Amino acid sequence: LSAKSTAKKENLPFDLDIEYLHKLGIPERCPVLGIPISMKTIDGFRTPNSPSIDKFYPELGYVKGNVQFISWKANSLKSDGSPEDWEKIAKWSKKKDS
Numbered sequence: 001l002s003a004k005s006t007a008k009k010e011n012l013p014f015d016l017d018i019e020y021l022h023k024l025g026i027p028e029r030c031p032v033l034g035i036p037i038s039m040k041t042i043d044g045f046r047t048p049n050s051p052s053i054d055k056f057y058p059e060l061g062y063v064k065g066n067v068q069f070i071s072w073k074a075n076s077l078k079s080d081g082s083p084e085d086w087e088k089i090a091k092w093s094k095k096k097d098s
Contacts, residue, residue: 026039036049
């Protein structure tokens, strides 16, 4: 799991195991963007539709009850910002559409 190495690198708690992740299940569609989630790779690399483990509360780490599967695209979009940042981007984007 790359989440395990990320947790170690960022000194975050980690208690996930394969059994828990199977029980959690990978959804057919990304709950954030609504795009299909696919296990297919391109030349062995993930795609925007690849499943990705997301932390609800980043500071709590990769622990049971604090993670969900979303698309790699959604996770990468949200990884560098705060909810306030996303709201500002959404507001700006809507203004540009008018």
